[in-house]
Amino acid sequence: MDLPAPLAWLLDEAGVSHDGADRFLANLGDRLLADGLPLAGGALTLAVPHPIIARRTWLWRAEGGAVIEALDFAGGPPSKAGYDWLAGLGPVLGETAGVAPKRPVLSWAGTRPFDPAETGRLCEVARFAAAPLAALAERAALAALLEAYLGRRSAARVQAGALRRGTGETIRAALLYADLRNFTGLSEVTEPAAMIAALDAWFDRVAGAIHAFGGEVLKFIGDGLLAIFPVTDAPAVACEAALRSVTAARAGMAHLDAAREAEGLPPLPFGTALHLGDVLWGNIGAVDRLDFTAIGPAVNLVSRLEGLCRPLGRSVLISGAVAAETTMPLVPLGEHALRGIAAPCAVFTMPDA
Numbered sequence: 001m002d003l004p005a006p007l008a009w010l011l012d013e014a015g016v017s018h019d020g021a022d023r024f025l026a027n028l029g030d031r032l033l034a035d036g037l038p039l040a041g042g043a044l045t046l047a048v049p050h051p052i053i054a055r056r057t058w059l060w061r062a063e064g065g066a067v068i069e070a071l072d073f074a075g076g077p078p079s080k081a082g083y084d085w086l087a088g089l090g091p092v093l094g095e096t097a098g099v100a101p102k103r104p105v106l107s108w109a110g111t112r113p114f115d116p117a118e119t120g121r122l123c124e125v126a127r128f129a130a131a132p133l134a135a136l137a138e139r140a141a142l143a144a145l146l147e148a149y150l151g152r153r154s155a156a157r158v159q160a161g162a163l164r165r166g167t168g169e170t171i172r173a174a175l176l177y178a179d180l181r182n183f184t185g186l187s188e189v190t191e192p193a194a195m196i197a198a199l200d201a202w203f204d205r206v207a208g209a210i211h212a213f214g215g216e217v218l219k220f221i222g223d224g225l226l227a228i229f230p231v232t233d234a235p236a237v238a239c240e241a242a243l244r245s246v247t248a249a250r251a252g253m254a255h256l257d258a259a260r261e262a263e264g265l266p267p268l269p270f271g272t273a274l275h276l277g278d279v280l281w282g283n284i285g286a287v288d289r290l291d292f293t294a295i296g297p298a299v300n301l302v303s304r305l306e307g308l309c310r311p312l313g314r315s316v317l318i319s320g321a322v323a324a325e326t327t328m329p330l331v332p333l334g335e336h337a338l339r340g341i342a343a344p345c346a347v348f349t350m351p352d353a
Contacts, residue, residue: 005035006028006031006032007125007128009027009031010125010128015132018139021056021058021136021140022058022067024044024132024133025043026060037108037118038110038112039062039108039109039110040062040090040109041086041090041108041109042086042106043060043082043086043106044057044106044107045104045105045107046104046133046140047137048144049141049145050145050148051074054072054073054074055079057082059082083107090110090112092108092110093108093109093110093119094106094107094108103133106125106129108122142159143159153281154218157169158292165283166283166284168280169280170279172235172278173230173276173277173279174235174238174274174276174322175226175227175229175242176210176226176229176242176273177224177272177275177305178270178272179224179270179272179306180202181268181310186266198265201256203225205249206252206253208249209246209248213229213244214229214241215228215241215242215245218279218281218292218294227245235325236325238276239274239276239322240328243274243328246316246350250315250316250353253270271306271316272306272317273302273309273316274317274319275305276321276322277297277301277302278298279298280294282294297341300340300341301319301338305319305345307339314333316349317348318348318349319345320348330348331350332348333348333349335347
């Protein structure tokens with residue numbers, strides 16, 4: 001069958017490619033331009049199963065070939081940002097691809113109004129795009145679900161096929177361990193729904209601050225969490241980012257505690273520890289039930305260090321390894337023995353912690 005080049009690409013190549021939505025849109029747009037269609041830009045919208053994102057839209061501009069992304073958030077009305085962006089380039093034609101609910105949508109902006117023949121060609125493109133876009137949407141949905149439940153690093157490893165027990169990687173990073181205080185006592189006198197809401201609010205503030213400074217939450221552990229700031233340049237950069245995230249998290253929790261106090265609710269005090277070291281991020285578990293988890297001496301140390309917050313009366317404790325990499329003013333607290341750790345640890349804190 002003799003097909004125009006864009007349709008032949010959609011039929012023979014696009015479905016087996018593992019390019020993301022941005023490359024799919026740019027490749028298709030380039031082929032349609034080469035086939036003589038007067039395109040100024042295009043958009044591809046996919047629905048995604050994600051806790052906070054409802055739809056992702058990729059916007060391609062014919063001039064220069066750049067692709068940018070816009071998001072629609074769950075619970076809000078569908079955004080017209082993508083349509084408005086295209087309308088700023090020229091007359092817009094939108095076509096759904098396929099017949100399934102929440103199907104992908106391809107939209108195009110022309111350098112001039114599309115004539116009937118050009119409109120028909122773009123409608124045909126949408127029909128041929130249905131199958132490769134269905135595969136692309138399935139991959140995007142899987143990636144969104146894995147990232148929501150496993151985090152970016154683990155999700156990427158699972159998608160890459162790292163499913164064998166015992167496999168892992170060593171990561172040098174600034175580690176952050178944070179834990180709520182008096183959680184057991186609070187849960188005894190708080191309704192389960194209210195307790196879950198309090199935990200969500202706590203994790204929002206702390207994880208939000210971690211992500212804002214380039215860190216990644218590896219594990220939620222009951223009412224605590226373990227996060228890393230990978231060393232990709234100098235260790236000092238990772239340590240500074242971790243320290244700044246702690247400052248931001250404390251500010252966020254101070255605001256939350258003030259709001260809780262206004263509602264007659266108790267505050268949510270917490271402790272945080274920082275350390276610099278190597279983490280083995282590995283695949284462990286039973287033969288048919290696996291989990292990515294972080295192990296190693298550095299993980300043991302940071303968790304034990306956080307356990308000193310209560311006896312030392314401090315909300316933030318910092319190991320000597322982190323203190324040696326930062327110019328931030330810190331208060332030395334001397335060397336302390338940590339349970340299960342052979343050598344004593346030099347401990348520091350922030351002036352107001």
